[in-house]
Amino acid sequence: MTKILSVENIELYYDHIxxxxxxxxxxxxxxxxxxxxxxxAGKSSILRAIxxxxxxxxxxxxxxxxxxxxxxxxxxxxxGISMVPEGRRAFPLMSVKDNLLMGAFTRTDKAEIEQTLExxxxxxxxxxxxxxxxxxxxxxxxxxxxVIGRALMARPKLLLLDEPSLGIAPKLVQDIARAIVAISRDxxxxxxxxxxxxxxxxxxxxxxxxxxxxxxxxxxxxxxxxNDDRIKAAYLGGEI
Amino acid sequence: xxxxxxxxxxxGAQYALIALxxxxxxxxxxxxxxxxxxxxVFGGFVTYTVVVQLGLPFIVGLFASAIVLAIMxxxxxxxxxAPVVRRSKRDESTMLLAAGVAFFLDAVILLxxxxxxxxxxxxxxxxxxxxxxxxxxxxxxxIGVLAILLIVVFIAFMxxxxxxxxxxxxxxxxxxxxxxxxxxxxxxxxxFALGAMxxxxxxxxxxxxxxxxxxxxxxxxxxxxxxIMIGGAGVISGAIAGxxxxxxxxxxxxxxxxxxxxxxxxxxxxxxxxxxxxxxxxLMGKPWG
Numbered sequence: 250m251t252k253i254l255s256v257e258n259i260e261l262y263y264d265h266i267x268x269x270x271x272x273x274x275x276x277x278x279x280x281x282x283x284x285x286x287x288x289x290a291g292k293s294s295i296l297r298a299i300x301x302x303x304x305x306x307x308x309x310x311x312x313x314x315x316x317x318x319x320x321x322x323x324x325x326x327x328x329g330i331s332m333v334p335e336g337r338r339a340f341p342l343m344s345v346k347d348n349l350l351m352g353a354f355t356r357t358d359k360a361e362i363e364q365t366l367e368x369x370x371x372x373x374x375x376x377x378x379x380x381x382x383x384x385x386x387x388x389x390x391x392x393x394x395x396v397i398g399r400a401l402m403a404r405p406k407l408l409l410l411d412e413p414s415l416g417i418a419p420k421l422v423q424d425i426a427r428a429i430v431a432i433s434r435d436x437x438x439x440x441x442x443x444x445x446x447x448x449x450x451x452x453x454x455x456x457x458x459x460x461x462x463x464x465x466x467x468x469x470x471x472x473x474x475x476n477d478d479r480i481k482a483a484y485l486g487g488e489i
Numbered sequence: 490x491x492x493x494x495x496x497x498x499x500x501g502a503q504y505a506l507i508a509l510x511x512x513x514x515x516x517x518x519x520x521x522x523x524x525x526x527x528x529x530v531f532g533g534f535v536t537y538t539v540v541v542q543l544g545l546p547f548i549v550g551l552f553a554s555a556i557v558l559a560i561m562x563x564x565x566x567x568x569x570x571a572p573v574v575r576r577s578k579r580d581e582s583t584m585l586l587a588a589g590v591a592f593f594l595d596a597v598i599l600l601x602x603x604x605x606x607x608x609x610x611x612x613x614x615x616x617x618x619x620x621x622x623x624x625x626x627x628x629x630x631x632i633g634v635l636a637i638l639l640i641v642v643f644i645a646f647m648x649x650x651x652x653x654x655x656x657x658x659x660x661x662x663x664x665x666x667x668x669x670x671x672x673x674x675x676x677x678x679x680x681f682a683l684g685a686m687x688x689x690x691x692x693x694x695x696x697x698x699x700x701x702x703x704x705x706x707x708x709x710x711x712x713x714x715x716x717i718m719i720g721g722a723g724v725i726s727g728a729i730a731g732x733x734x735x736x737x738x739x740x741x742x743x744x745x746x747x748x749x750x751x752x753x754x755x756x757x758x759x760x761x762x763x764x765x766x767x768x769x770x771x772l773m774g775k776p777w778g
Binding site for chain 2: 300322326331342347
């Protein structure tokens with residue numbers, strides 16, 4: 250397996266407070282990797298560092314063997330990394346169609362964009378029904394499907410998902426989990442999934458890292474972690 | 490009655506075009522461009538220079554205004570607003586900068602074009618007369634139609650072009666737009682250039698009817714702000730609604746209230762104060778905060 254992403258020993262600060270102190274993770278091609286941990290453990294900061302939304306203080310991020318540090322957020326999409334941000338961040342006043350087309354913003358191959366759009370609409374039939382509807386009028390779950398579709402419109406090699414289950418009705422969380430599994434199966438894409446819903450994240454990923462206050466506390470095969478007592482105690486319902 | 494509506498529509502189309510430029514800049518960059526009126530005046534003088542002094546056709550003058558103002562807008566954004574937005578966390582900074590740009594442009598206009606009122610000769614002659622119910626010179630009709638056409642083109646551009654879509658995305662969620670690959674710096678500049686271009690175009694249109702002079706900049710900015718406050722700042726439909734509403738109010742006021750002296754704007758301001766007390770976000774806007 251070749252590594253598509255490796256994050257090496259990064260440190261990241263907000264003002265003078267550290268969010269990450271020496272975190273290393275890697276993602277192999279075709280793999281789904283989960284980052285779990287409590288609120289404020291630094292999960293989202295890792296994604297922000299990868300996408301260039303936040304500069305890292307030290308350490309480096311390699312994507313397909315090349316450095317990503319200092320690459321702008323808009324350039325990173327062109328290199329094949331798409332992010333579904335926390336809180337969905339749909340374009341509220343745009344139609345589903347325009348939201349999806351924004352996902353293909355960096356692409357110029359018109360005919361192939363049509364093809365990708367068709368694939369996304371087939372994957373999420375709900376979006377076809379709501380194609381001309383304004384995004385803000387849809388439910389949280391539908392919007393989540395839409396922003397995942399929007400990210401796929403860029404035909405990414407690496408898909409970053411930040412808390413896709415946050416604020417979604419429990420029944421729809423399952424749908425989203427299934428969609429992530431299906432995407433990983435059908436597309437040539439590696440997935441880095443950040444989730445507070447550790448049970449869901451561990452059940453659909455190959456490997457996982459558990460973060461605690463800015464560093465990796467545990468890592469390993471997701472199945473093993475699911476049965477790990479420490480994980481059970483800390484992340485799967487027990488008290489910390 | 491028909492006359493009042495026709496006048497209102499004519500005025501409203503110009504106003505809506507000015508308000509669209511202002512609201513575009515506001516929605517993309519959160520900048521209140523106090524220099525918008527000056528940009529409009531500048532556009533008028535560019536058309537005047539090209540048509541009267543160089544003797545070229547009106548349409549060339551109009552294009553020249555659009556191009557000069559677009560370049561000016563891009564430069565002002567890139568070298569003045571962008572650095573301030575990047576360094577300052579406070580909205581007041583860009584407001585002060587915008588006010589400074591307004592004074593600066595006033596000075597530039599004085600320097601290049603002088604303090605005299607300037608106009609260009611009528612581009613078409615004759616008066617349209619519908620049974621004495623609507624009387625309107627053909628040149629006003631032409632300018633009104635051109636303005637409406639430009640509004641339609643602008644809306645189509647914002648809705649159906651890739652650039653327009655990117656600007657809407659940027660206005661609605663900057664971070665998400667970045668994640669889609671939209672280069673914020675570049676599209677802020679394009680938006681500012683486009684907003685300034687619209688102001689310049691209206692200046693170029695109106696110089697054929699009312700002429701322009703140095704003193705018009707400030708009052709025009711204030712009118713433009715009135716419009717986007719009526720309609721709701723940062724919303725395209727709001728700018729258009731605000732423009733036409735102000736145009737209508739002015740038209741009605743000038744006809745109905747003229748017997749009581751020049752009190753149209755007094756009444757408009759008083760009405761607006763009451764309206765904003767009830768609905769501070771304007772007609773189409775979202776509540777701020």
